[in-house]
Amino acid sequence: MSDNRTMASPLIIGNVTADPPLLLAPMAGVTDRDFRLIVRRIGGVGIVSMEFLSARGLVENDKRWSQLTHFAEEERPLAIQIYGSDAKTMADAAEIVQELGPDVCDINLGCPANKILRGCAGAALLGDPPLVADIVRQVRRRLTIPLTVKIRLGLDNQRVNHLEIGRICQEEGADAITLHPRTAKEKFTGRARWDHIGELVSALEIPVIGNGDVMKPDDAVRMFRETGCAGVMVARGATRNPWIFAQIAARLDGDAAREPSMAERHRLIREHFLTVIEREEETYAMYKLKTFLGVYSQGLPDSLGLRRSIQGLEGPADFIDAIDRYFARAAVATSRAAADAEDQSHAA
């Protein structure tokens, strides 16, 4: 076993073990069942997270939210995240979540989207520590499964309070906490300040999961080493590269991280899109394909060209043609580049 693996031992959250201690972050619109299954089947991920669910939506049995809650046994361990601003509604929603049968329930105290902040939920709650205590306490009382809380540094640089919020969550019975070390005001700008993850690790007894700017496998190894965190959660790095967990796991075992070939990427996107097209009605399928083309293309050469090629496409099937044409062009470009390199090496 390599030193890295010893440093990153399995993550224990209540009665749930995440091995490797790597988590797919909740991402609204992205970590749906198809994407979670893709990541789970590639391997290397300890826990996968569902897109966040509105506590009020769940309690009011709003169809928009309840249709997101399906998951497959194969996805386990799985976390379901809820957001809201009223402690009683959050507790009622947590009970509904538990009946759905996930392994972990997570509370969102980190979303900086204006729509969520206006409802005084997500990261807005960081500005009201007594309310955080009330929410965590009431939710905890209603759950038997492990409870985690996902936070940011605070509302803004003048109101950084992750240590206070972390202690409150621990006191009120959270089993682990995830920190994305940016303030709500920063949204996704600047760099995630990992030193604050290390601070929280020192301040708490419950496991701290680090999150933010892990885009490459070695970033995760560095986050474990620099912060002493018990787990690493990845969001954008996983949408660009769903192989990232398997790659991090390899690096933790002291092995090289294998890069997926373009043919593997092509197969993954194609199969994902065909699943969406077969199952969903056209308008929703178009929305999903556009969302995923946007995220997948970020890991590809000439991503702008690919995104341009889908503008004005009429129906879902056209997406498959556009993807096939893109990868055929990429294969030609790769073999041309290889031939040029060989010519140059002969000439040298």
Ligand SMILES: Cc1cc2nc3c(=O)[nH]c(=O)nc-3n(C[C@H](O)[C@H](O)[C@H](O)COP(=O)(O)O)c2cc1C
């Ligand atoms: C498209 C998108 C959707 C997100 N949705 C959620 C969400 O539903 N709940 C949540 O706690 N965080 C959400 N986040 C934040 C991520 O979980 C994560 O904290 C953030 O992206 C930082 O991690 P990264 O640098 O690995 O991307 C979302 C992020 C993105 C990019």
